[in-house]
Amino acid sequence: MTQLTISGDSGSGNCLKVKFIADRLGIPYRWIETSVVKAETRTAEFLALNPAGQVPLVVLADGRRLAQSNAIMLYLAEGSDLVPTDAFDRALMFQWLFWEQYSHETAIAVRRYHKFFLNKPDTEIDPALMPKCERALAIMNDHLAARTYFVAERLSLADVALVAYTRFSHEAGLDLAHWPKVRAWVQRIERDLGLKTALPAT
Amino acid sequence: MTQLTISGDSGSGNCLKVKFIADRLGIPYRWIETSVVKAETRTAEFLALNPAGQVPLVVLADGRRLAQSNAIMLYLAEGSDLVPTDAFDRALMFQWLFWEQYSHETAIAVRRYHKFFLNKPDTEIDPALMPKCERALAIMNDHLAARTYFVAERLSLADVALVAYTRFSHEAGLDLAHWPKVRAWVQRIERDLGLKTALPAT
Numbered sequence: 001m002t003q004l005t006i007s008g009d010s011g012s013g014n015c016l017k018v019k020f021i022a023d024r025l026g027i028p029y030r031w032i033e034t035s036v037v038k039a040e041t042r043t044a045e046f047l048a049l050n051p052a053g054q055v056p057l058v059v060l061a062d063g064r065r066l067a068q069s070n071a072i073m074l075y076l077a078e079g080s081d082l083v084p085t086d087a088f089d090r091a092l093m094f095q096w097l098f099w100e101q102y103s104h105e106t107a108i109a110v111r112r113y114h115k116f117f118l119n120k121p122d123t124e125i126d127p128a129l130m131p132k133c134e135r136a137l138a139i140m141n142d143h144l145a146a147r148t149y150f151v152a153e154r155l156s157l158a159d160v161a162l163v164a165y166t167r168f169s170h171e172a173g174l175d176l177a178h179w180p181k182v183r184a185w186v187q188r189i190e191r192d193l194g195l196k197t198a199l200p201a202t
Numbered sequence: 203m204t205q206l207t208i209s210g211d212s213g214s215g216n217c218l219k220v221k222f223i224a225d226r227l228g229i230p231y232r233w234i235e236t237s238v239v240k241a242e243t244r245t246a247e248f249l250a251l252n253p254a255g256q257v258p259l260v261v262l263a264d265g266r267r268l269a270q271s272n273a274i275m276l277y278l279a280e281g282s283d284l285v286p287t288d289a290f291d292r293a294l295m296f297q298w299l300f301w302e303q304y305s306h307e308t309a310i311a312v313r314r315y316h317k318f319f320l321n322k323p324d325t326e327i328d329p330a331l332m333p334k335c336e337r338a339l340a341i342m343n344d345h346l347a348a349r350t351y352f353v354a355e356r357l358s359l360a361d362v363a364l365v366a367y368t369r370f371s372h373e374a375g376l377d378l379a380h381w382p383k384v385r386a387w388v389q390r391i392e393r394d395l396g397l398k399t400a401l402p403a404t
Contacts, residue, residue, distance in 0.1 A: 051344060071296035072293075075293035078289060088268075094276050094277070099269070102304070105304075
């Protein structure tokens with residue numbers, strides 16, 4: 001084995017982040033589809049690779065393993081134009097990466113998982129999730145009021161991390177028409193990454 | 203104002219991370235005590251500084267603001283011996299920083315908040331939190347089975363981030379005697395950081 005292996009679920013924004021970065025930077029990889037819904041991340045075989053039982057997981061050509069979507073992106077993209085060189089801009093990028101995992105993914109990705117992948121009716125989904133989703137989108141919309149990108153007015157890992165689930169907001173039950181700056185930014189980042197839009201037609 | 207300002211709650215592990223790093227690196231700062239329980243992070247004045255309504259928040263001498271504990275640590279510690287220079291070791295440090303915020307803080311810090319700060323009886327605390335705490339500690343204990351530090355066998359930001367709430371595990375209702383490698387590592391990191399131990403006597 002001479003290349004990067006990515007174990008990922010192609011329905012997961014966290015996993016797609018890694019694919020987006022590898023594709024953009026021209027890094028060759030082998031994708032091993034690993035279903036979260038089917039609990040393929042909880043088999044003894046997978047847990048031996050990543051005890052946290054989470055995808056994405058990358059295995060380098062020499063066998064070393066790395067988990068956590070944002071850590072993998074940072075590893076692959078270091079030295080590229082996706083990581084600011086200015087120390088404070090880098091710090092702001094980190095700020096948004098941690099905010100994404102703590103306050104955004106835990107709302108939008110989790111609500112999407114229950115609604116779209118587990119097909120639960122709204123009444124069976126934790127009612128605390130919807131206001132948390134709305135708050136995350138409002139914070140993003142305000143930040144984008146006078147900005148084109150999240151950090152330093154150029155595409156960075158902060159945008160890639162945040163777009164990963166934001167572009168699937170409708171599958172979490174949210175209509176981005178309420179957050180127009182976010183909607184326009186999603187289209188911009190999808191275009192920058194060469195992606196077919198995931199947004200529903202208006 | 204010519205120095206760093208840290209707005210933080212001194213009961214919060216996330217806020218103490220920033221204090222530990224500034225103290226260790228000899229970075230002068232002014233600490234502005236900001237209580238989470240008293241909702242001082244949700245006043246209009248604070249939200250104007252950090253729309254996410256979270257501490258810690260640092261304000262640099264020139265007025266620029268930075269949020270998210272792990273992002274602040276990275277900013278302050280870049281170039282120090284707390285951040286590995288090897289690219290893969292850095293990536294592993296990032297992996298643990300993101301895991302800490304996603305899978306550890308959301309279990310141990312949250313259960314501690316409800317139990318210790320809000321004084322809720324166990325029956326009123328989300329029952330999903332305890333197994334999540336135990337799983338996080340088990341992952342750490344296994345990782346430390348043959349290691350002294352989390353990454354590259356030396357103190358890094360990964361240890362500082364993870365120790366911040368682990369040392370208060372008993373306030374979350376957990377007895378580290380069940381995870382002896384974790385307990386020994388907490389004592390090691392507290393000693394490295396020059397802290398009086400937060401662990402209860404055995």
